Amino acid sequence: MSDVVQKSTFCRICEPLCGMIATVEDGRLTALRPDKEHPLSAGFACQKGIAFTEVVNDPDRVTTPMRRTPDGFVPVSWDEALTDITARLAAVLRERGSGAVGWYMGNPGAFSYSHVLSILAFIKGLGRHTHFYTASSQDTNSRLMASQLLYGTPTSVPIPDLTRTDFLVVMGANPVVSHGSFLTAPRIKDRMHDIVRRGGRVVVIDPRKTETAAQFEWCGIVPDTDALLLLSLLQVMFAEELAHTGEIAAQTAGLDWLRSQAAPFPPEATAARTGIDPEVVRALARDLATTPRAAIYGRLGTCVGRHGTLTSYLIDVVNLVAGNLDTPGGSVIGGMGLPGQRWVNVGMGALLRRIYRRRRSRIGGFRAVIGSEPAALMAKEMTTPGERQIRAMFVSAGNPVLSVPNGDELASALDSLDLSVALDFYLTETSARCDYVLPVTTMYERDDFPLTFQPFQATPFRQATEAVIEPVGQARPEWEIVGGLLQRLSGQSRVFAVLTGAGRGLTRLGVPFTPRRLADGIIRVCAGGDRFGLRRGGLTFARLTRDHPHGAVIAPHLRTGVLKEAISYLNGRIQLAHHDIASEIAALRQMRQPVGYPLRMIGMREPRSENSWMHNAPLLMRGDRSHHGLMNADDAAELMIDDGSDVTVSSPYGRITVPVTLTKDIVPGVIALPHGWGHDGTGGWRLANRAGGANVNQLTSSEPDDVESLSGMAWLTGVPVRVEPV
Numbered sequence: 191m192s193d194v195v196q197k198s199t200f201c202r203i204c205e206p207l208c209g210m211i212a213t214v215e216d217g218r219l220t221a222l223r224p225d226k227e228h229p230l231s232a233g234f235a236c237q238k239g240i241a242f243t244e245v246v247n248d249p250d251r252v253t254t255p256m257r258r259t260p261d262g263f264v265p266v267s268w269d270e271a272l273t274d275i276t277a278r279l280a281a282v283l284r285e286r287g288s289g290a291v292g293w294y295m296g297n298p299g300a301f302s303y304s305h306v307l308s309i310l311a312f313i314k315g316l317g318r319h320t321h322f323y324t325a326s327s328q329d330t331n332s333r334l335m336a337s338q339l340l341y342g343t344p345t346s347v348p349i350p351d352l353t354r355t356d357f358l359v360v361m362g363a364n365p366v367v368s369h370g371s372f373l374t375a376p377r378i379k380d381r382m383h384d385i386v387r388r389g390g391r392v393v394v395i396d397p398r399k400t401e402t403a404a405q406f407e408w409c410g411i412v413p414d415t416d417a418l419l420l421l422s423l424l425q426v427m428f429a430e431e432l433a434h435t436g437e438i439a440a441q442t443a444g445l446d447w448l449r450s451q452a453a454p455f456p457p458e459a460t461a462a463r464t465g466i467d468p469e470v471v472r473a474l475a476r477d478l479a480t481t482p483r484a485a486i487y488g489r490l491g492t493c494v495g496r497h498g499t500l501t502s503y504l505i506d507v508v509n510l511v512a513g514n515l516d517t518p519g520g521s522v523i524g525g526m527g528l529p530g531q532r533w534v535n536v537g538m539g540a541l542l543r544r545i546y547r548r549r550r551s552r553i554g555g556f557r558a559v560i561g562s563e564p565a566a567l568m569a570k571e572m573t574t575p576g577e578r579q580i581r582a583m584f585v586s587a588g589n590p591v592l593s594v595p596n597g598d599e600l601a602s603a604l605d606s607l608d609l610s611v612a613l614d615f616y617l618t619e620t621s622a623r624c625d626y627v628l629p630v631t632t633m634y635e636r637d638d639f640p641l642t643f644q645p646f647q648a649t650p651f652r653q654a655t656e657a658v659i660e661p662v663g664q665a666r667p668e669w670e671i672v673g674g675l676l677q678r679l680s681g682q683s684r685v686f687a688v689l690t691g692a693g694r695g696l697t698r699l700g701v702p703f704t705p706r707r708l709a710d711g712i713i714r715v716c717a718g719g720d721r722f723g724l725r726r727g728g729l730t731f732a733r734l735t736r737d738h739p740h741g742a743v744i745a746p747h748l749r750t751g752v753l754k755e756a757i758s759y760l761n762g763r764i765q766l767a768h769h770d771i772a773s774e775i776a777a778l779r780q781m782r783q784p785v786g787y788p789l790r791m792i793g794m795r796e797p798r799s800e801n802s803w804m805h806n807a808p809l810l811m812r813g814d815r816s817h818h819g820l821m822n823a824d825d826a827a828e829l830m831i832d833d834g835s836d837v838t839v840s841s842p843y844g845r846i847t848v849p850v851t852l853t854k855d856i857v858p859g860v861i862a863l864p865h866g867w868g869h870d871g872t873g874g875w876r877l878a879n880r881a882g883g884a885n886v887n888q889l890t891s892s893e894p895d896d897v898e899s900l901s902g903m904a905w906l907t908g909v910p911v912r913v914e915p916v
């Protein structure tokens with residue numbers, strides 16, 4: 191008789207972290223279904239979440255360490271792999287120092303507390319010249335940089351108070367498909383419909399009438415012009431005396447400076463570039479400033495343009511000036527309810543600002559937001575000779591050949607290294623180019639607490655999980671692999687002690703210090719925690735998994751009126767005036783479209799893809815799914831392009847061929863192309879390879895001049911392109 195158990199856990203593919211019930215038969219994961227008892231996701235999970243059993247049990251999955259040989263990959267033992275990797279790494283370190291080593295951590299890394307913490311330990315352990323990259327330079331660094339300027343720390347990021355707002359402006363996000371980002375809100379579509387149900391409105395500002403825009407109100411915009419629209423909103427609020435200047439004067443420094451920066455941008459001056467009627471802009475400004483509970487929420491579309499830091503800064507500033515920052519139903523920095531939160535932020539912000547000032551990338555001289563360098567420049571850091579040239583590279587939970595600008599350049603740069611190691615469970619277009627692929631556990635084979643996403647919960651909530659099944663094959667969690675490497679390198683096992691002083695203290699007392707202990711500590715000190723025994727019945731890691739298998743709501747709403755806690759500047763005020771912001775505003779005037787590239791490319795996420803890595807799950811690929819772009823039917827008619835036909839898309843940086851579907855639901859002059867396709871047969875995922883597609887990041891630029899100057903962000907939207915029939 192087989193042994194069947196049901197275990198409650200949660201999905202970690204994307205940010206709502208939906209509750210899941212896993213069926214485990216004889217130790218094997220056989221099914222996943224949505225958890226009806228989860229207080230927030232309440233029986234919802236998307237197709238990707240359900241399909242994850244196919245990833246766990248994928249016959250193409252890598253489950254033993256693999257070494258690349260001229261004849262392909264061969265399985266090796268863990269000991270052999272780690273010993274050889276360490277020997278080669280030690281040689282690189284000896285000859286060239288820590289500046290010759292790089293680590294890129296991709297998006298799924300952020301969903302594992304132990305993965306993040308162990309890499310931080312590794313980077314710190316190797317030395318301060320190590321190059322550190324994450325997917326965030328293609329995703330959020332501009333948002334983080336805006337927070338660093340305004341509040342003094344990149345860790346203070348406001349989110350819309352979704353459950354209480356009456357007017358939500360969604361700018362450059364498509365939550366119906368993405369399920370929300372920088373915003374953990376299960377059933378986010380229902381939460382947005384609730385706004386309308388209680389008499390409110392949701393307006394979506396997007397070049398495409400997206401799946402979200404189609405369900406609410408759509409306002410089309412020309413890509414990469416949001417900063418101009420936001421400046422116009424500010425100009426109207428100041429000129430029509432709608433600005434809540436009295437209320438916010440004491441919270442801010444530089445209000446007059448801000449007013450003068452916005453003054454040259456009345457809606458009439460920006461309409462030709464944004465494509466938005468001045469009266470629409472005026473009405474929007476009035477509604478934002480006079481609706482008591484209103485918020486603008488921006489996401490990927492507002493982060494990955496040429497001025498992502500400025501745009502993100504302006505989103506917060508419009509919320510502030512409209513009287514909507516830190517108010518119920520507005521845009522809120524709730525924090526994690528840490529005792530002494532303000533002083534934690536003061537210390538953390540000062541440290542991160544110092545790193546930002548001091549550390550620069552070798553290529554392009556970019557400063558390091560949250561200590562990370564621009565991944566767009568990784569290839570050049572590998573191929574440009576000199577001190578700190580990368581010779582050994584680690585890639586965990588990332589597929590940068592498809593996700594970072596100029597994939598071909600990166601692919602050949604990887605080939606030129608002395609050592610390349612991937613921590614992944616697939617042979618991808620990136621990992622298949624590495625000397626070693628080390629098999630990792632999937633999310634259901636490790637314990638977890640979603641540390642990264644705690645401050646972004648629309649309803650304050652905690653959930654932790656134990657591993658649902660044992661590691662498949664020889665897979666290991668990243669922290670064990672990293673620990674193994676560091677142990678061999680330094681001959682010492684107390685690797686995680688470098689993370690914190692507390693860690694060092696504990697280790698001296700002989701208590702083994704693991705990432706789990708640190709996560710437990712955070713759960714215990716933050717809101718809802720047991721404060722190490724001071725609060726009876728409070729949460730710990732163990733109590734969460736044992737007593738709250740479906741998670742625990744720790745407060746009905748976000749905290750408001752707590753802005754000061756989020757600010758790292760000693761004067762406790764939001765700093766509005768910055769030279770860097772003034773120069774970005776000045777640069778808006780110079781933005782030009784290069785001759786010969788009349789259209790603009792934007793991205794498009796799909797319900798059944800997750801970046802590059804779920805195209806091997808049969809459930810998600812039903813109906814012969816393949817890669818296609820979306821373009822405006824009138825543009826296509828002019829270019830004599832038929833629905834469904836192949837086109838070549840060229841940018842100043844590269845060229846791809848892809849079929850296009852025609853639509854009226856996209857602003858003229860815009861073509862939308864999903865990223866994450868382009869499985870060219872390099873990798874070992876057979877179904878994904880059959881689906882193929884084109885790598886859109888052949889069209890994006892890895893030139894330092896095209897990287898956003900304040901945050902090192904890749905430029906991924908509004909890229910100038912030309913489209914021609916094949």
Ligand SMILES: Nc1nc2c(c(=O)[nH]1)N[C@H]1C(S)=C(S)[C@@H](COP(=O)(O)OP(=O)(O)OC[C@H]3O[C@@H](n4cnc5c(=O)[nH]c(N)nc54)[C@H](O)[C@@H]3O)O[C@H]1N2
Binds near residue numbers: 411795
């Ligand atoms: N199904 C699915 N879900 C996902 C992912 C996935 O690949 N598939 N990826 C996950 C990841 S890694 C992330 S970061 C999140 C992202 O989450 P979102 O930001 O919500 O998702 P996107 O679909 O990238 O939305 C960006 C929107 O911005 C629009 N846009 C593009 N350029 C501009 C512009 O210049 N101005 C304005 N106003 N809008 C613009 C696009 O048309 C698009 O609708 O999604 C996550 N969720």
Ligand SMILES: Nc1nc2c(c(=O)[nH]1)N[C@H]1C(S)=C(S)[C@@H](COP(=O)(O)OP(=O)(O)OC[C@H]3O[C@@H](n4cnc5c(=O)[nH]c(N)nc54)[C@H](O)[C@@H]3O)O[C@H]1N2
Binds near residue numbers: 328
């Ligand atoms: N043109 C364009 N480019 C984009 C974007 C865009 O909108 N347009 N979006 C950008 C954004 S927002 C992001 S976040 C990046 C994503 O960029 P990346 O993070 O570089 O790429 P992913 O496709 O998410 O690849 C994730 C890899 O991690 C592996 N993996 C999954 N789970 C785990 C795990 O638990 N541990 C380990 N070790 N590996 C795991 C998968 O097999 C896969 O190989 O792409 C960016 N690139």
Ligand code: SF4
Binds near residue numbers: 206208369
């Ligand atoms: S929405 Fe995201 S977290 Fe929820 S089931 Fe789907 S992939 Fe998982």
Ligand SMILES: [Mo]
Binds near residue numbers: 297325329
């Ligand atoms: Mo992302």
